[in-house]
Amino acid sequence: MANKRILEIAGDFVEDYEVMVPYQALRMVGHEVDAVAPETEDGETVKTAVHDFRGDQTYLETRGHDFAIDAAIEDVDPADYDALVVPGGRAPEYLRTYDSVLETVRHFFEADKPVAAVCHGPQILAAAGVLEGRTATAYPAVRAEVEGAGCSWVDGVVTDGNLVTGQAWPDHPEWLAAFLEVLGTSIDHEAAPVAGDD
Template identity: 50%
Template sequence: MPTKILIVTGDAAESLEVLYPYQRLREEGYEVHIAAPAVKKLRFVVHDFEDGFAPYPEKPGYTWPADIAFADVVTEDYEAVVVPGGRAPEYLRNDPEVRRILAPFAEADKPIAQICHGPLITAAAGTLEGRRVTAYPALELDMKAAGAHFEDSEAVVDGTLVSA
C-alpha cells in the first residue's frame, strides 16, 4: 500500500502550489489526498506580478475536487502534509479542524512542507515556535509573532519542516 500524503487547502489557493506537489508526489508513487473544508470542487487562483500594481493581482486558476473534508481527516493515516499558499491560508488558519490536523504532524515530527502563505496555517496551529522558516516576505512579522526564526530565503529546511 502506498504511503499517504495530505495536502491541506481550500478555495483561493495558488493553483501551482497545490497541483505541482500533487502531481509530483503521485509520480513518485505516493497516494495523495486533497483535504478542504468540504468535499467539493475547489476554485484555485493565480497571482501575477504586473507593473503598475502595488499588490499582486489575483486571477482565476484551475478547479480541482477535494478528496476529503477536514472533519474526516485521520492524521495517523498520513506520513506527511503539504500546506500550499495563495489566499486560502488567510481564512483556513481560523478553522479549528485545520489546526487539529496540523498539530499532530509537528508533534510526531512528520514532514510538513509549507509554501508561500502556507505558514499562516502552521503558525495558527502553534507548530512554528523556535523553528527556522521562510514564507512570502510580507509574512515576516507573522512568522516572528509565531515564535519562528524567519529567513529571507528561497527555501529553508529545519528538520522535517520544509518552507519555500
C-alpha cells in the same frame, strides 16, 4: 523507497500552482496524495487563484482552475498519513480559523512527520502554534506573522528538521526537491530508451 501517504490542505482560492504542482508531482513519484478541505465532500471542488509576479508591489491575482477535493478534513484521521503539504494563496487566511485544520497541523508536528509549506501556508502553521523556535520562510508579506510566532526568518527555501518552507511557487523545484529528501524519496534518473534506438 516506500511510498508515502500525503495529506494536502486546500480551500477556496488556494494558489493554483501551489496546490496542483505538489499534488501531481508527489503522485508522479509514487506517493498517494489526498487533498482535503473543510466542509467539502469527495469529488467537490474548490476554486483556485493564480498569483503572478509582474513587477508590481505585490502579486496580481486571477481566477484559476476548479481543483477536486478527495475528502473533508473533518473526515480524515491525520494519523493515517505520513506527511503534510500546506499550499498558499488566499485560502490560509480563513483556513487557519478552522479547529480541524489547526488540529491536523499540530498532529504532524507532534509526531515529527514531514511538513512542506509554501507562500501564505505558514499563516496556518503560525496559527497552530508550531513555529516557536523554528527557522522558516514564507511569502515576504507574511514575514511579520512568521516572526511573531517565534520563528527565525530566512530568505529562500529552508529545511528545519521535518519542516520545509518556500516563499512562493517559483521555489517549486528547490522546495519540492527538499521535501522529497525529507520524505526519503529517491528517484532513479536512468534514461528510458527512445523509440528507434538499438
